[in-house]
Amino acid sequence: MTFRISIIGFGAVGQGVAKVLLCKRETLQNMGVDIQVVAIADSRSSLINSEGIDLEKALQAKKTNGRIGNERTMSDSALEAIRDLEHELMVEATPTNIKTGEPALTHILHALGSGKHVVTSNKGPFIHNHATLINTARDNDVMLRYEATVGGAMPIINLIQENLAGNTIHRIEGILNGTCNYILTRMADEGLDYHHVLLEAQELGIAETDPSYDVMGIDAASKLVILANTAYGNNVTFADVQITGITEITPETLELADKNGYTIRLVGEASKDLLTVAPKLVSKKHPLAIRGTLNIATIHTDLSKTITVSGVGAGSIETASAILSDIIHIYKKHKAH
């Protein structure tokens, strides 16, 4: 069975997916997984080949020309053509839009509505209307997976859905933003102030030019919403999270914490009734006192007690790895069906 997929969004993540499919071609063949990319769209252009796109050429074209095919904007006929194209699965890898979830929300609902499975790394649609997405997938008898939306390669969505099936989840705590964690780790280690370390992080490419999305706690809050909806199915949205960022933390506060055996971390916490993202004192011996750009989450349950997972929270290949695992999961289920 050949599984035809489209990749919508061809920035870091979309290209990561193409690279991973290229370098894992043999591995996938040995696993009996036969995947063919039949369409790629970026914000300005698109490429369709029902016989299978040459991914190496597509990556090269993107690198050379900044786009992959004919000049078009993504909302127009190019995307329609992809929607009308016969294929089994769409990878939605456009950048997250916190405010509206668009254009990913429309892409995903259209794909599900036309009977296509969807795998995505895009947080936007899930923080606005998780339930609509889940219900649309169910009503159309297709699968929607989103492991890559939270913490890159950190395996947490599948953990909640599979390993903790049947468990009651009391609470989830996590360090869900690597940029903030890097800044807090460096500030504590070196006694440096926030602005100094932020500049350093920007130079290293760990923080964006406009870092507000990370340092204000917005990114962590988005991931927390997705975790809460996955664990509790209660359709919370971004507006339900109480958020405090890390911009007010001083080296003096960190030093005082350190003297008492603590450090400060930007902790996201979700229970059935409460969603918060805020700097918190964490014992230096506690797993959440994780260092650097790593992400970590601890899940407190009734049967399994406490489970902790950590991993690289970002990166195009790490995120693509989470997308690949979702594609393989769907491939196998689709095949068995």
Added chain:
Amino acid sequence: MTFRISIIGFGAVGQGVAKVLLCKRETLQNMGVDIQVVAIADSRSSLINSEGIDLEKALQAKKTNGRIGNERTMSDSALEAIRDLEHELMVEATPTNIKTGEPALTHILHALGSGKHVVTSNKGPFIHNHATLINTARDNDVMLRYEATVGGAMPIINLIQENLAGNTIHRIEGILNGTCNYILTRMADEGLDYHHVLLEAQELGIAETDPSYDVMGIDAASKLVILANTAYGNNVTFADVQITGITEITPETLELADKNGYTIRLVGEASKDLLTVAPKLVSKKHPLAIRGTLNIATIHTDLSKTITVSGVGAGSIETASAILSDIIHIYKKHKAH
């Protein structure tokens, strides 16, 4: 669809499964998972009811009489009767036999051979002939799952099989035995010697009366074999592991390590070519410097980079939770099939 299951072995784990099925009856109903236990066997007796066993009564009988039904030994007709009984899934929860893998090996092969899915917590069969088990399941078109064999509720088998699908696993390192980790943590914290802490652990029920299985590294080595076979499919056995236990560790060694920012942990390490269990120096800042009875494992991969998971490594309810997640996984796949 009603899923009929048998529970073979009714000690701590088997009873844990019965307790979990009882207390999660409503949760499972809401999930659309309909499970009925039609047979239970312990080492001396068995109980069969094709209409569904009253689990509360069975647990009570076990508690009161030390057995669940008519006096019989497990290898005889009672087990045959269960094998002949029509049902979809067998839970194998007898105690691990490191030397031969029996009687679990025979139970599992018979169940798979007669077209039943199997979920097990028993390490024995997997450290002797992993490949035969996997192939028998495949040849009979049934599923065999064993999340509970490694680290209780620590979610690692499914992680390797699902989340890391497509990844190349370079190396796995883990703290796979809670008893050893408790002893080493206490020795380092209090400057106490091995024998003193062992006694304390025995009084607390953390170490067995005969602790050799744990402190000699045998238990950790068994789990390592299962992880290696799951990651590499190379059918290694217990005999392939180089094992050193923790009995020679002194408080002086731990103190010296501590002064240099390290501690000592019993680390299991698996790569494609090498399997070792031995005490190793671990930086106190490293995740593997985990404290107390917890289990932890770090997986180094090409795409996802480094993923770490930790959880409670033992306990009947924690182990039963892993078994339940495997049962639900199979139930859903079986239903979709």
